[in-house]
Amino acid sequence: MVAVVLTMALGSASAENVGADAMLSRNLETQGIQGTSVSLQDGSLEVTLSSRGNGAPEDTWARTVAQREAAFLATSSDLSGAQLGITIVDEQGDVVYRCEGPIEALSRPAVKEAPADALSSAEADLAAQAENAKVVLKSLSLDADASQGLIVDCRTSVSASSGQERDAQIRWATVGLLGELRDFCEGPGRLDVDLYRLRVEDDGGNVLVSYIADPRTRSVRAWAAPGVTPVWCQGQPASLPTDAPDIP
Amino acid sequence: MALLGGSALAGPWYAGNYRNPGYGVKADISTPSSMPSVTSGVVFNMVSNYDYGDWIQVGWVQGDGAARAPDGTYWPTVPKSYEESMVNGYYDLYLYSSQPLNYARTYEVVHIGSGTWRGIIAGTPRYSFGPFSYPTLVEALTEIAGTTQPHTRAGFNNVQYKGLNSYMPFDQNNRQQDMPPYATFTSNSKYTCYNGM
Numbered sequence: 001m002v003a004v005v006l007t008m009a010l011g012s013a014s015a016e017n018v019g020a021d022a023m024l025s026r027n028l029e030t031q032g033i034q035g036t037s038v039s040l041q042d043g044s045l046e047v048t049l050s051s052r053g054n055g056a057p058e059d060t061w062a063r064t065v066a067q068r069e070a071a072f073l074a075t076s077s078d079l080s081g082a083q084l085g086i087t088i089v090d091e092q093g094d095v096v097y098r099c100e101g102p103i104e105a106l107s108r109p110a111v112k113e114a115p116a117d118a119l120s121s122a123e124a125d126l127a128a129q130a131e132n133a134k135v136v137l138k139s140l141s142l143d144a145d146a147s148q149g150l151i152v153d154c155r156t157s158v159s160a161s162s163g164q165e166r167d168a169q170i171r172w173a174t175v176g177l178l179g180e181l182r183d184f185c186e187g188p189g190r191l192d193v194d195l196y197r198l199r200v201e202d203d204g205g206n207v208l209v210s211y212i213a214d215p216r217t218r219s220v221r222a223w224a225a226p227g228v229t230p231v232w233c234q235g236q237p238a239s240l241p242t243d244a245p246d247i248p
Numbered sequence: 249m250a251l252l253g254g255s256a257l258a259g260p261w262y263a264g265n266y267r268n269p270g271y272g273v274k275a276d277i278s279t280p281s282s283m284p285s286v287t288s289g290v291v292f293n294m295v296s297n298y299d300y301g302d303w304i305q306v307g308w309v310q311g312d313g314a315a316r317a318p319d320g321t322y323w324p325t326v327p328k329s330y331e332e333s334m335v336n337g338y339y340d341l342y343l344y345s346s347q348p349l350n351y352a353r354t355y356e357v358v359h360i361g362s363g364t365w366r367g368i369i370a371g372t373p374r375y376s377f378g379p380f381s382y383p384t385l386v387e388a389l390t391e392i393a394g395t396t397q398p399h400t401r402a403g404f405n406n407v408q409y410k411g412l413n414s415y416m417p418f419d420q421n422n423r424q425q426d427m428p429p430y431a432t433f434t435s436n437s438k439y440t441c442y443n444g445m
Contacts, residue, residue, distance in 0.1 A: 098362075099377050215321075219341060220319050237387055238262050239385070
């Protein structure tokens with residue numbers, strides 16, 4: 001079991017802010033983020049979450065919901081100047097991830113319906129593209145979530161077990177597929193999608209990548225299993241060049 | 249070569265300087281006076297830490313309008329600030345506002361305690377991530393990826409690393425230029441990285 005700790009450093013411990021911690025706790029719990037506990041300490045709101053299983057892949061969803069719920073709350077609560085922090089602790093109690101930053105108010109998505117067969121016209125084309133990339137499109141759905149809005153949910157699997165071939169397959173199954181999905185959903189007759197949620201698995205069903213893109217905030221949160229290269233990102237820094245010429 | 253969403257990546261190639269170790273790095277990174285021509289690929293001008301494959305970085309990015317950014321859209325075709333982090337398999341990306349031409353913003357990543365490092369853009373704290381080691385290798389670089397085409401010209405001024413308590417100018421010659429991108433060094437802490445302009 002992986003524990004997720006959410007902290008929110010508040011600008012002031014006003015009555016509104018004290019209420020915000022309870023609201024955040026309730027909102028997370030009602031959305032199935034299990035094992036939630038919330039405390040306010042020295043102006044900092046601490047929320048502890050437990051993943052619903054399978055370890056880190058679920059954390060991507062949990063931290064996405066936590067961050068969005070804090071942003072939603074900021075539209076109705078006095079959270080000006082507040083900071084949000086998320087800490088993920090493994091079963092040994094070691095911190096494996098920490099994020100903290102400003103809470104930028106975001107309106108909660110309107111309640112929407114997922115049009116029946118909205119993605120059906122794209123599914124065959126995407127399956128063919130996936131096949132060309134040696135990726136299997138296992139499922140594609142459009143879900144109307146009462147709290148998070150319209151969510152495109154897509155599962156794929158890659159066949160290569162390692163190396164450049166797997167990297168290429170994962171790259172298509174993440175940024176490549178996401179681009180195709182966005183082109184379709186945001187093209188003519190656009191769907192007002194709030195989140196794109198992708199999951200890439202190996203042949204055995206083990207999650208290699210959990211990947212969520214938020215089009216409104218132009219943000220991405222992802223998790224890659226140990227040994228999986230984050231091939232979707234290009235701006236990777238460099239290690240110290242051992243063979244760098246001594247440039248005067 | 250058009251860099252499409254699922255295609256293999258070429259590069260990356262780098263120019264700039266490194267300091268090992270540091271508790272932070274910051275630099276005034278400027279845009280050129282005229283819009284760089286990026287017709288194929290993407291260019292990053294950034295400061296970053298580097299912790300054995302994990303990192304947090306901030307800077308400005310410009311793409312060709314065809315290369316996909318991780319959010320599935322295209323990298324911006326005008327210089328735009330961003331923050332990106334990868335730690336223990338957890339990845340985050342935030343894209344921010346455009347950076348005007350002929351304009352410098354101070355970009356900084358700094359250790360704020362317990363292995364957490366913060367990204368700061370133009371004096372505004374953005375997101376912090378961790379846990380990283382501390383101190384780590386720190387760097388201020390131009391990176392081009394996809395192809396060697398992306399034109400760019402970025403001034404790296406007041407390039408500094410943080411010691412235990414305070415910032416000091418980069419004092420090591422770990423200079424790199426993969427040609428492209430190229431770099432003209434005035435000193436270890438002041439240089440211009442460029443390609444095609």
